[in-house]
Structure formats: structure tokens, C-alpha cells
Amino acid sequence: MAISKDHLLWMYETMYKIRCYEDKMAEAYAEGKSPVFNIGAGPVPGEMHLATGQEPAAAGMCVHLKKEDTVTAPHRPHHHAIAKGVDLNRMTAEIFGKATGLGKGKGGHMHLFDPDVKFSCGGIVGAGIPHALGAALAAKKRGTDWVAVAFIGEGAANQGAFHESLNMAALWKLPLIVVIENNQYGISVPKTASTAVPSNDVRAAAYGIKGYYVKDNDPIDMYNVSKEAVERARTGQGPSIIEIETYRYLGHFQGDPEVYRDKNEVTLLRQKDPIIRLRNYLLNECGVTEETIAQLENKATFEVDQAYAFARESDYPKPEEALEDVFV
Amino acid sequence: MAISKDHLLWMYETMYKIRCYEDKMAEAYAEGKSPVFNIGAGPVPGEMHLATGQEPAAAGMCVHLKKEDTVTAPHRPHHHAIAKGVDLNRMTAEIFGKATGLGKGKGGHMHLFDPDVKFSCGGIVGAGIPHALGAALAAKKRGTDWVAVAFIGEGAANQGAFHESLNMAALWKLPLIVVIENNQYGISVPKTASTAVPSNDVRAAAYGIKGYYVKDNDPIDMYNVSKEAVERARTGQGPSIIEIETYRYLGHFQGDPEVYRDKNEVTLLRQKDPIIRLRNYLLNECGVTEETIAQLENKATFEVDQAYAFARESDYPKPEEALEDVFV
Amino acid sequence: MQQTKQRLLTGNKALAEAIRLEMERDPNVFVMGEDVGVYGGIFGATEGLFQKFGPERVIDTPISETAFIGAAIGAAAEGMRPIVELMFVDFFGVCMDQIYNHMAKIPYMSGGRVKLPMVLMTAVGGGYSDAAQHSQTLYATFAHLPGMKVVAPSTPYDLKGMMISAIRDDNPVVFMFHKTLQGLGWMDQLDASIGHVPEEAYTVPLGKANIVREGTDITIVGIQMTVHQALEAAKRLEQQGIQAEVIDLRSLVPLDKETIIQSVKKTHRLLVVDEDYLSYGMTAEIAAIAAEHCLYDLEAPVKRIAVPDVPIPYSRPLEQFVLPNADKIFREAIQLVNE
Amino acid sequence: MQQTKQRLLTGNKALAEAIRLEMERDPNVFVMGEDVGVYGGIFGATEGLFQKFGPERVIDTPISETAFIGAAIGAAAEGMRPIVELMFVDFFGVCMDQIYNHMAKIPYMSGGRVKLPMVLMTAVGGGYSDAAQHSQTLYATFAHLPGMKVVAPSTPYDLKGMMISAIRDDNPVVFMFHKTLQGLGWMDQLDASIGHVPEEAYTVPLGKANIVREGTDITIVGIQMTVHQALEAAKRLEQQGIQAEVIDLRSLVPLDKETIIQSVKKTHRLLVVDEDYLSYGMTAEIAAIAAEHCLYDLEAPVKRIAVPDVPIPYSRPLEQFVLPNADKIFREAIQLVNE
Numbered sequence A, B: 001m002a003i004s005k006d007h008l009l010w011m012y013e014t015m016y017k018i019r020c021y022e023d024k025m026a027e028a029y030a031e032g033k034s035p036v037f038n039i040g041a042g043p044v045p046g047e048m049h050l051a052t053g054q055e056p057a058a059a060g061m062c063v064h065l066k067k068e069d070t071v072t073a074p075h076r077p078h079h080h081a082i083a084k085g086v087d088l089n090r091m092t093a094e095i096f097g098k099a100t101g102l103g104k105g106k107g108g109h110m111h112l113f114d115p116d117v118k119f120s121c122g123g124i125v126g127a128g129i130p131h132a133l134g135a136a137l138a139a140k141k142r143g144t145d146w147v148a149v150a151f152i153g154e155g156a157a158n159q160g161a162f163h164e165s166l167n168m169a170a171l172w173k174l175p176l177i178v179v180i181e182n183n184q185y186g187i188s189v190p191k192t193a194s195t196a197v198p199s200n201d202v203r204a205a206a207y208g209i210k211g212y213y214v215k216d217n218d219p220i221d222m223y224n225v226s227k228e229a230v231e232r233a234r235t236g237q238g239p240s241i242i243e244i245e246t247y248r249y250l251g252h253f254q255g256d257p258e259v260y261r262d263k264n265e266v267t268l269l270r271q272k273d274p275i276i277r278l279r280n281y282l283l284n285e286c287g288v289t290e291e292t293i294a295q296l297e298n299k300a301t302f303e304v305d306q307a308y309a310f311a312r313e314s315d316y317p318k319p320e321e322a323l324e325d326v327f328v
Numbered sequence C, D: 001m002q003q004t005k006q007r008l009l010t011g012n013k014a015l016a017e018a019i020r021l022e023m024e025r026d027p028n029v030f031v032m033g034e035d036v037g038v039y040g041g042i043f044g045a046t047e048g049l050f051q052k053f054g055p056e057r058v059i060d061t062p063i064s065e066t067a068f069i070g071a072a073i074g075a076a077a078e079g080m081r082p083i084v085e086l087m088f089v090d091f092f093g094v095c096m097d098q099i100y101n102h103m104a105k106i107p108y109m110s111g112g113r114v115k116l117p118m119v120l121m122t123a124v125g126g127g128y129s130d131a132a133q134h135s136q137t138l139y140a141t142f143a144h145l146p147g148m149k150v151v152a153p154s155t156p157y158d159l160k161g162m163m164i165s166a167i168r169d170d171n172p173v174v175f176m177f178h179k180t181l182q183g184l185g186w187m188d189q190l191d192a193s194i195g196h197v198p199e200e201a202y203t204v205p206l207g208k209a210n211i212v213r214e215g216t217d218i219t220i221v222g223i224q225m226t227v228h229q230a231l232e233a234a235k236r237l238e239q240q241g242i243q244a245e246v247i248d249l250r251s252l253v254p255l256d257k258e259t260i261i262q263s264v265k266k267t268h269r270l271l272v273v274d275e276d277y278l279s280y281g282m283t284a285e286i287a288a289i290a291a292e293h294c295l296y297d298l299e300a301p302v303k304r305i306a307v308p309d310v311p312i313p314y315s316r317p318l319e320q321f322v323l324p325n326a327d328k329i330f331r332e333a334i335q336l337v338n339e
């Protein structure tokens, strides 16, 4: 399959931006939480699920998507949001609970909605799949070639919504793609203790659809597989499942004691970091220069810095605004 | 596979008894509902889902079960209940809403519980599968060789509970068997309009377990397949899915206008009735005499008559008893 | 007698007509659910629609409530206006997450940027021996959770007018219709299930209670089936010289507190009647409103009639014992007035 | 000062101890849920149990709430005594059918022949910016539906004693513990989340409210977090010369009406405080009981404080605005007493 260099550059920039974003978020989240960690304290309170290490899934898929395509994401949504082009300022402001946020501070980190780029996410495992199904249904009803992608974790593939949605999507040949980020754990529970099959692509057989498996967090492979799945969806060939083997460098949430895994595990994983691998690929296989890379990185860093500045400088909503927006 | 003649005779008697029971229930249900059909009128009010035509699934599986094995059934439960050996008097009394009923009249046709033979059923599609899963878990925890069988319709295989339960059963290698009675319809919706795959045994692949398919409502094949699945479950080899192609001669419920199917469909199906087929098999292949058959049939008829008499003669509960049994 | 001008429809036909009119008016409206197609809905709410609009707009689904209700949310977020049917309200348990955590909360969590113009319609009610898992109303289960309008009309006229309002509303609306008030040929025949329904499209506001009978001695608040029971009781009370005011709540969310408060201020007595469970239910909310807002007007303790916190039993004498009815209302009202 | 005799435990350790003792006592007791094993439960309710009893009796499950809660029902029907954890009560929507249509109804539908001795334990509560899908209490959502006991203790002592009662109870019990009252190191530190807990097994009855402070001027009814807020408010009210009686409901089902009624008869004023949504909630039920049973004793309208029918917002100022707190209670109480 021919790979567009522009696409790879976009992927690199996006992955880099995500990494940068999550690193900064880890810092922001830690503020006000020391010496004693208190989940409710600091400028970014509440649960915080970061996606550091999981960039390939988001970037490798979203590079094939346009604005009109829908993405639904789970409780760990920043990488998908960034890759889908969610307004970074307003997203960050939302996570800081500010009035300028996507949801005026009402949603927070797990509840980011940007209808301009058709992105949404939510805190209930598996629940975003039916929403993507509905977007796919609407796309088909309207005769468009738009697709809908539901990102989920491997833990979510054991939730009933997964099964119900894929059966319906297959039955009606809808342009739905379910991307399963197998980061090996659902909180503390390893995949082997939650899932009866080694990988979820085999579950495609239960719906008579296509199943793909991407090994070892490989960005290029994710790119290729996603391209095929998106093309199939756009051309009326129905839904697919993509499972990507990926890695969660951080805890399930920030503050996770991680008693369930070896401290070395992540050290080893970081040695084969997908951002470094993609960087090397660009440099060595695609004739991209260090300067180009540096430019992309700077651009990404700048955007991220800018978004955090925007968030920090924004005002909190007025308390009484809590009563608004229940009904339109 | 060697087939025990005794087993086949038991199956014949059971299937005959079920047919007889359902025929009489259709009559009893019709009482008080003419000239104008009113679902709430007569000695047997409420919804009534009969299993006429679906006898092979129940008999072919339950012949392999013992009292300690658990069966959970759906909204169409009479055939399973009879095959599992539920007290016929008390079951019938329950359906007539009498104080002598299994649930003192509180449960009704869709809610029959006989803990003596570990039978239960319920009115929510798919909901019995997790209960059987729990029984299978208990059996394993206690180190017994007991198994648990969940009977469901093909429509229920698209409910989330199906997926979640089978994954867990497979993961923990529990003695759970899910028997899917594919009677072609979920109320008015044909299987082709509800299910993305031609048969649900292929869904076994999603859990790495055994899947079996029984064609054309065949009692002998159901017997053989069930035998294997039960043996596997008893010996720690884990769960299975069995789908049997079966036929619902009557409406979804009594009073169903059946606008969704050709009136001829059932006439044709009745020509290959499984009870007649099994009868012929016994006479022609197993050297069973007409007398033996007649004896079994008489015994079955007698039991059924007796149960209806018991039900009719029993008293209604006192109204205030409605307030009892919420808590033990 | 203007009987000739009356256009009588059953509840189910009124509902189906409302949906038909809106489907003709707006191509974004479509219907999805189990047996809503050829069958026309188990309780007739979509009668004739499949024949008129075909399988693209009247869609039979698998028995996958989480997926298809969730899909309605996804489609609504894209600007469609889905109507989904949950066949019996009793089945809410397999799909409540989609309903209460997503449908009801996404508009709020998005700061109002995502609108979900959808209707979740569902059949409620017992009285015909359908037992514990098919006879509930669960009014308060939905009304307690913020973010969805919850309505429960009691006449063919209101069924049509409120369904049209619900479809045109940009908020998610849970639309409950009572099986026995659908006027179906195979259930109890009630006069109340047939009524005058104008041919054209019209709206009845969501959130306005209706004083269906004026009176001065006692306020009886009911909803759906219990409104008709209250009206029957009111007739008999009149023979005893008692003028009961009967309020049809029609809408649980938004709740028309003002109408209740004004009525209690006038009658000084309140009886609330509900086919849902007693505790933590609608009767509690109405009683609480009285205790908050018209305590000094009350001349007798508030009384409540509802299902006495037991699952709905199957057997007829048991079920009849736990359901509200005109007799119970009559007796309680008499007592209350004589306090 | 008998401080030396005090054995201080956090809420979560009290809970885990209760479960440990019962697991030692009865081999039929086991625990099942997400992250209840090595992790010890996200809110520490199963801390140390996996290490003691191993994976056969402390079972991590897939994220399949319908299956594993349903499996607990199936196992309970076989005579086991499962404790299942629903990680956050907010997730009830994916598995409510198993809870309310099966767990809660099977004993009744079977005429009492099938017993389901199981505990569904779940974390409730907000206040730490976990937003709309992870901060709810949903007390009334469970309490409205018949067939399950619903309890919500507020002290380490009660957490242990009521958990032991719940495990020994032959009925299904929904056991809600409040996150902030677990005394976890990574949440707000409240004095109330640590308390004296005897070492041995003991029971606290399910269904008995507790008068945690006696008073004569006003009755304040709360549950879990709001009890502690009410106590704080009561201290400040005392400085104003107002003696508030504070009732810790502890149990929503069965509900101890008598204690409430007696208190209102004594104080003549009632304020109900709830961390759940306002409408159709616990505050309504308690207010209704007063309006039914002590109308003539009330010298002022009943007042209610609860989440004002909005999803729980994420941003701190918004969330703090909608949650109850001691200030709000103090202010309302002052007003009420001056009425």
C-alpha cells in the first residue's frame, strides 16, 4: 500500500502533540496535590486518564478522517480528541473547568464534546459505541460517505454494548469502525483475566465482518489497516473491528498505585516508543530532515503551550450557571 | 455415538407431554376470551407464549441433565420446565394464578421457579443467561460436576447479556451451555432482520469455545450434540453454544395476528413434525412397539390432565397475600 | 349534541397519526424499535407507518436496546430526530445507561452545544395480569433523573398533541403511553381510550397539568390511568355532595407545581394517586410540594394511594389488590373530607 | 478520656474487616467485581481480602456488570452468599435489569421459595470533581423499586455493623458506601471517615434510623455525607441558641418512619437534606411522611435541600454550588426556625 508522506508527517506531528499535551497535563494535574495527593485538589481536579504511549491508534486512524466523520472516545479521550482536531484551547479550558471550555466547565476531562469536528467522549465503558453506530446510521440515511469510529479499550470489548452495536452495524452494513486499544489492562485487570480470546479481531467472526490486528503499537501498520477499514466503510462495505496492541505508560489514572504490575514493565516499553520509531522511519525511509521534524515539534509544542495558557487565563463559570443547560 | 433407547423413549414421552400440555394451555387460555379477545380475561390471563413445535430443544438437552443441574428459561418456558421435571401441578396452578402455584400465584406463566429441580425462567430477553452463569460458577466453586443450561431464543443472542456471559464462562471455563432455539422469529422480526450471521454457533469463535448447530429441529441430532456439550461441561472442558433450527407453530403469543408471515408456513412445518419423526424412528429403528408408545402417550396425557384439574380446583390466593414475600 | 363533529380516535391511532404528520413534515424524523415495522408496534403506536414510509424510516431492530437507543442518541447528535420505542418501560434496566447518563446528560455536559432532539416512547401500566416484569409504570424512576422531559398523557387528544410537541422539542423526551389507554381491540375497553382528535397537527404543551374537573372540597392529583379512576370517583363523590377537583398531571418533568399549589390552596385537601410504587415516587413529590408550599392551607393530612411497594403480582385478585382504583380513591377521599 | 480504648479505623477498613470476618465464618461468602482483587477495590472496600482469601473467593471480573451481577443472583439462588461490587453507583444503568427485575423480584415471584442472600455494594457521592457520570448517589433510584433493602451508613462503626447484617440477611441488600467517608488517603480528609470500630463481629440492624444529635427546635434528616454536614450545621445553630435534632437515616429501605415522625412531633419543624437529586427523591419521601403523619404538628413548611435537578457539573465552583453543605443547612434551618 502506498503511504502518503504528508500523512506520516501529520501523524508524527499529531503523536508528538499528544505526548506533549499529556506530559503537560500530568504536571498540571499534580499541581496542588502535594505533599498530600488529593484527587479533588488543584487546578485540574477529578480523575485523570492519560494516553501517553497510546498515540498510534488515534493518529493512525484519524489521519484518514475528515471533519464530517464522527469519533466517539472513552474515558481516556485526549489523544483521540487531538487527532480529530478538537479545539485545543477550549478542550484544555474544559479540563481546567473554565467557562471558555467546550462545555462551559460542566463536562470535564471525560466529557468533551466538540460538534464542530463531531467528537464526543464519555465516562461509561463501552457506551460510546452505540453513539458511533447512530452517527453511522445517520450517515447512511443521508447518503453521505461519512464514517463513524468508536475508540474503546480492550476492557470495553466485554461490555454488552460492544456486541449489540456490532451486530446492528453488520446487519445494516453501516460505516462503523470500532478501534480497540489493547493497552493490556482494564485498570488493574490484565487482558488475560478479562477476555476469553487472545485478541478481539477474532470477534469479527461473530458478525461476519472484517477484523484487523495491529501488533506492537506500530504506527505504520495502524495507518495501513485503518486506511483499508475507512475505505471499506466509505464505500458501503460495512463495519470493521481493529485491535491494536498498545501500551499505557502511566497508571490507569494519575495517582494509580499500580500494585498490579512490575515497575520495569514500562521502562521496557518506553524503549520501543512509537514516536521515536516513527521519527526514525521518517528520517531514514522517507527522506525527511531533522529540520522538518523540529519544525513540526515546535509547532506542536507551541499549540499545546498556547492551549494551556488559554485555559489558565480563562475565568471560572459563575456558580449559578450550574443551573443552566439542563434543557435547551 | 451410541444412543440409549431409554433416553429416546424418555424424550418421546416428554415431547408428547409438552405438546399435550401446550395444546391444553391454548384451550384454557382461550376460555373467557371470546367472542371478544381480551388479554386480561379468563382463567389464564396475561401474555401466553407457547412452545408447540419447539419440543426437541428441551427434551434433547434435558435428557442429559440431573436434578442438580440448573436450567434457566426465557419467556417461553413450558417445554423446558416440563423437560426439567418441574412439578406439573404446581406449575399449572401458578399459570392459573392459584395459591397452590409454584409462586403462590405471584409469578405467572413467565415467572416459574422450582428450586427443587433448579428451574427458573423470566420475562426479560437474555436475562436468564447470567443466572445460569452464576449457577455454573457455584457448581465449579463447590467442586461438583453439575452443569447449567440457559435456553434462549435466537432473538436473545443479540442482547448484551449473551456476550458478557459467554465471555466470562469461557474465561473461567465454567460448565455453562447456552441453547439457542432459533424459531426464525423474535415476535415479528425474522432472524435475517435481526442477526448479522446465519447461525449463532459461529459466535463461539468470539469466546474460543465449542459451537454446535442442529438442523431442521432434529431430536436425535439435538440429543447427540447436547450429550457432547454436557459431557464437556461436566468434565471441565468449558462452555458451549448450541443453536437448533426449530419452529414455532403458533403466534409469538396467543392472539398474535401474525401479519408478518405466510399462513402456509406453519402448515408445511407441521408436515415434518418432530414428534411424529421421533415416533417413526422409535418404531422403525429401535424396535419399539405401538403399545409402548401408546402407554407413554397415555401416561403423559394423564399427567397433563391431572395437572390442569389440580390447577382448576385450587383456590386463588387471598388478596392481602399480595403484600407478603417481598422480603423473607 | 355536536357528536357529528367529533372525530373519534383510539389512543394508539392518535399517537400514530402524530408521528405520521411529523414524519411528513420533517424528513429527519424516523422511528426505530422492536416490532415497530410490519407489526405496527406491540401496542399499536406505529400502526400504519411502515406501510406509508417503508423500512428506511420505520426500522425494526434486533433485541438490542442499548445499541438502538444509543444509536438514536448518536443520530440525534447529527441532527436527525429519532423516535425510539422501548417496548415496555419495564425493560429500561437493560439500557438505562444510555437513557440517563447519555441522552439526559450530554446536552448539559456539552454546555448546551449538543442538542438531542429525540423521543423515547414506551408503554406503561398493568391491570391485565402481565406480572412483575411487564406491568410497571416507573414514572418516578425516570422523573427523578435530571435532563429528560417525562410526560404521560391520558387522552387521545393529549397523546397526539403532546407527541407532536415531543417530536418538535429540541430536548430528549421520555414519552410514556398507557397500554390500556391505547384503545386496543384486545385489551379492556375503556371509554377514556377513545376521544375526539382533530385531523390537523396541533401541539399540547409539555409541562402543563390539566384541571380535568373543577371542585372545591378536595384536590385529587393523578396521572394517566389514575386520572380516569379519579374522575370516576369524583362522580360518586358528587353524589355525596363532595366536589372534587381532579388534576391530570400529564407531565412529570417539567412538573406544573403552580397548578397543584393553587388547587390545594382552594380545596385545602390533597389526595395523590399513582399506579407507580408508593415510596420515593410521584405521590411523595406532590405531597412534598404541598408540605413546602401550602402547609398552612392544608386542613387535613395529605393522603397517597399507589402500589404498596411490592412487585406487581400475576394473579388477578392479587394484582387488583395492589393497583389503585376508583373505589380506593372514593373511600380515601370521603375519609379525608370528613377529617 | 477513654481514647486509649478506641480502635480507630477508616470507613474502608471497617468495611473490609466486616467482609473478612464473614468470609472466615461462612465459606459461602465470596466477593466479585471489577478490581476487587489485587487492587483491593477502587475505594478500598476489599482491601487485603485477595491477599487473605485468594482469587477463588475474591474474584476480579471483566467489565461485564450484567453478567457478573446476574451471576451473583444465580449463585445466590444456589445457596452461596455473594457480595458483588458495582464500582460506582453511576454505572447501574448497564445492569439495572438484573438488579431490579431479577435480584429484587425473584424472591417475590417465587412466592418466597427462592432466597437471594446477596449484597450489592457500590460507591456513591461527589464533591471531588468527578463530574456527571461518577458523582451521583442515586439513593431514590434504588429505594423506589421494591424488593431490595437499600442502606447507606455514614460512620465506620455502622459500615462494619451494617455490612455484617447485610451479608447475614437472606434478602438482597444494596449497600451504598460514600467515597469520601471511606477515609482514603487520596481524598478529602474528614474526621467523620475515621471512627471507633470494635474488633469482633457485631451487627447494626438494617432499617433503623439513628438520632445522632438530640434537639428540640428542628429536625434535620440526612443520610451519609449530609448527616455530617447537618451535625456541623447543628453545632453552629447551637451557638444561635437553636437545638437541632439530627437523624441519620442509615437505611432507605426499610425506612424507619417512626423515628422521623416522633422527632417531628417533638420539634415541629423538618428540614431534609440529600446529596441525591431533589425531585422524586428521598427528601420528597420524608416530607410526604411528615405531611401524612404529622401535619398538625408542623409549625412551619417542610424544607428540602438536595441537588437541584441538574447533572453534577465538573467545575469546582459549579459542583460546590449544587451540592448540599453545612452552610446551606445552617441558613435554611435559621429561616425555618424563624418562620
Ligand SMILES: Cc1ncc(C[n+]2csc(CCOP(=O)(O)OP(=O)(O)O)c2C)c(N)n1
Pocket: A075, A076, A123, A124, A125, A126, A152, A153, A154, A155, A156, A157, A183, A185, A186, A187, A252, D034, D063, D065, D087, D091, D094
Ligand atoms: C460500565 C462501566 N463499568 C466500569 C467502569 C469503571 N472503569 C473505568 S475505566 C475502566 C477500565 C477500562 O479498561 P479499558 O476498556 O481497557 O480502557 P483503558 O482504561 O485501558 O484505556 C473501568 C473498569 C466504567 N467507567 N463503566
Ligand SMILES: Cc1ncc(C[n+]2csc(CCOP(=O)(O)OP(=O)(O)O)c2C)c(N)n1
Pocket: B075, B076, B123, B124, B125, B126, B152, B153, B154, B155, B156, B157, B183, B185, B186, B187, B252, C034, C063, C065, C087, C091, C094
Ligand atoms: C430486554 C427485552 N426486550 C424486549 C422484550 C420483548 N420481547 C419479549 S419476547 C421477544 C422476542 C424474543 O425472541 P426470541 O429470543 O427469538 O424468542 P422467541 O419468542 O422466538 O421464543 C421480545 C422482543 C423483552 N421481554 N425483553
Ligand SMILES: [Mg+2]
Pocket: A153, A154, A155, A181, A182, A183, A184, A185, A186, A187
Ligand atoms: Mg485497557
Ligand SMILES: [Mg+2]
Pocket: B153, B154, B155, B181, B182, B183, B184, B185, B186, B187
Ligand atoms: Mg425466536
